Amino acid sequence: MDFESIPWLLILPIIIIQLILIVVAIIDLIRVRSTNGPKWLWAVIIILGNMIGPIIYFIVGRRNE
Amino acid sequence: MSNFSFLFQKEWRENVRNFKILWIPLVFLLFGISEPLTNYYLPQILASVGNMPEGTVFQFPELSPEQILMSTISQYQLIGMLVVTLGFAGIIARERKSGTATLLYVRPISYFSYVNSKLLVMITIVIGGVIVGILASLYYTNILFGAVDIGAFFGFLGTYIAWLLFVISIVLFSSAAFTTGIASTVSVVFVLFAQIIDALLGTYWTISPWKLPMYAGQILNGNFDMTPFVWSIMITLIASIVLIAGAGYFAKRNVSKAKI
Amino acid sequence: MKTLLYMQGLTKEYGKEKAVDNITFSLNKNTSTALIGPNGAGKTTTLSMLAGLLKQTTGSIVMDGEDTKDIRKMIGFLPQYPQFYTWLTALEFTEMVAKLSGVEPKMAKLEAEKTLEFVGLGSAKNKKTGTFSGGMKQRLGLAQAIVHKPALLLLDEPVSALDPIGRREIMNLLKELQANTTILYSTHILNDAEEMTDQLLFLRKGKLVEQGSMREVREKYANPLYKMYFSSSEEAALFVEMSPWPTRQEGPVAFISIEDGKPKMQEVLLKLANSNLSLSKVERATASLEEIFLQVVNKG
Known part of the structure; x- marks a missing residue:
């Protein structure tokens, strides 16, 4: 599949949503006082964890209250 | 009720x-869009990833738009339900454990209002998120695979919304009755594992809340049996109401378990 | 004087353990009462039952007022370690609990602001409670307990977590509230109780072992106590050594407590005359609450 034939208009929303999830997770990571496990590790998981990274962070990493 | x-x-x-209002709907939206896209472009993606021996031929079945929507639902049934169960298992239990609930419980609140306020928030986030996700999925499916019958779609x-209400009720009830850890386990068992059991052994019965996602698919395809479907919906709604009432009862009963 | 609250035979059992054992007492309107006792005496359990957080095993709580069905309306409660939603600001939290407690929704914000000002959190009202220090949490805890102007204020160890300055400030606030609030508070720091208390309730192992006004309790327990001033700490120590009576020492001063009129002061002085210690002054002193507490708690 070459570059021009990629349907960017269709894929763009996915990229945007993923970016929002990553940004929101990172903002939250900075704001919360403590996480389950080291913060830097969660930063790595959020950024490199693809679609699932931010989700895993919100469910497992975030320590509520 | 004013409370x-x-x-x-x-x-x-x-x-x-805590961003739940944002990230949970975004997860449903993400899967709603990516399901039709990956299904449509899978042959090309596989081809471009390469490393296939020369002459390998992939046989891809022709997918109907209905199948794509069902494949979105099956994503929701796994990852989506994990997000809902684990994300909300602490909605009452965690307040008790941390002690923040104490300062609510000493006030003249009604425990049904208390539980209902949490119910409404969960409904808004989960059902709202799923509706947004499925509509997006429908839009993409429509572009890539063709139209579905709009009546069947609704x-x-x-x-599927009736099923989600059942899931939410299970999670809310568990959180009212148990600690966060137990509530997570109970919710996962009754939402995810029970589905598998129902799928394995469920040929012996037709009326079950856990069959609703399957019935949703049958409705979409236009071939379904009315009687077991109606009974399943009824049972599901009644079970949800009982669970929500039970959540109110246990929220009140467990007041003494709040950390003081 | 009008009675605001009356509890009869209040008992809380956990299995076979009785955390609170058949307690009966009443609180008069706009008075303040201290629940005194060592840790584990049942103070928190008693307060929690009054606050509606625990259900008593047996016994009754009767509150004066037109609507006593849900007595939570009339109560403000400050737990020993109040926990707040970290994501709310002090003002948001106080406004919310005011509304939940029945303050007119339109007035709730104003009342919350006034109350926060009163407890000294006026400048921190828009900060998230997650950033609060222990002392600020205690103040916010007091604010949430009084924002709806409850008839009865229940405070569990309101000042034990504070430094002396904070302690004094909170006690002063409570004194101001006393004019139109009935206060019941638990403490194990007895100087707090001496400050502002009309009634003392001594709890020991879940039982109410003594009660009365400060004066009554004093008269009952305050054995004459003499302070004997010596010329040096060494001399005071020598006196403690030779004294056959309950005696203790603080620097050059020896405290001798005289139970049931024995020993007579004459005997003490006679004993001294035979020694070569030089006594410079003898003074009659009243027992501090601390000493009464030790007596009440250790007896029986």
């Missing part, structure tokens, strides 16, 4: 500030 609006405002603020969506 309800103040309690709801608190729940709303909480879920805005029957499908409505049925």
Whole structure:
């Protein structure tokens, strides 16, 4: 599949949503006082964890209250 | 009932500030879009990833738009339900454990308003998120695979919403009755594992809340049996109401378990 | 004087353990009462039952007022370690609990602001409670307990977590509230109780072992106590050594407590005359609450 034939208009929303999830997770990571496990590790998981990274962070990493 | 609006405002603020109001719907939206896309472009993706021996031929079945929507639902049934069960298992239990609930429980609140405020927030986030996700999925499916019957689609969506209400009730009830850890386990067992069991052994019965996602698919395809479907919906709604009432009962009963 | 609250035979059992054992007492309107006792005496359990957080095993709580069905309306409660939603600001939290407690929604914000000002959090009202220090949490805890102007204020160890300055400030606030609030508070720091208390309730192992006004309790327990001033600490120590009576020492001063009129002061002085210790002053002193507490708690 070459570059021009990629349907960017269709894929763009996915990229945007993923970016929002990553940004929101990172903002939250900075704001919360403590996480389950080291913060830097969660930063790595959020950024490199693809679609699932931010989700895993919100469910497992975030320590509520 | 006047307390309800103040309690709801608190729940709303909480879920805005911990971003649940944003990230949970985004997850449903993400899967809603990516399911039709990956299905459509899978052959090309596989081809471009390469490393296939020369002459390998992939046989891809022709997928109908209905199948794509069902494949979105099956994503929701796994990852989506994990997000809902684990994300909300602490909605009452965690307040008790941390002790923040104590300062609510000493006030003249009604425990049904208390539980309902949490119910409404969960409905908004989960059902709202799923509707947004499925509509996006429908839009992409429409572009890439063709149209579905709109009446059948709403029957499908409505049925799936009934299932979601059942899931939410299970999670809310568990959180009212148990600690966060046990509530997570109970919710996962009754939402995810029970589905598998129902799928394995469920040929022996036709009336079950856990069959609703399957019935939703059948409605979409236009071939379904009315009687077991109607009974399943009824049973599901009644079970949800009982669970929500039970959540109110246990929320009150467990007041003494709040950390003082 | 009008009675605001009356509890009869209040008992809380956990299995076979009785955390609170058949307690009966009443609180008069706009008075303040201290629940005194060592840790584990049942103070928190008693307060929690009054606050509606625990259900008593047996016994009754009767509150004066037109609507006593849900007595939570009339109560403000400050737990020993109040926990707040970290994501709310002090003002948001106080406004919310005011509304939940029945303050007119339109007035709730104003009342919350006034109350926060009163407890000294006026400048921190828009900060998230997650950033609060222990002392600020205690103040916010007091604010949430009084924002709806409850008839009965229940405070569990309101000042034990504070430094002396904070302690004094909170006690002063409570004194101001006393004019139109009935206060019941638990403490194990007895100087707090001496400050502002009309009634003392001594709890020991879940039982109410003594009660009365400060004066009554004093008269009952305050054995004459003499302070004997010596010329040096060494001399005071020598006196403690030779004294056959309950005696203790603080620097050059020896405290001798005289039970049931024995020993007579004459005997003490006679004993001294035979020694070569030089006594410079003898003074009659009243027992501090601390000493009464030790007596009450250790007896029986």
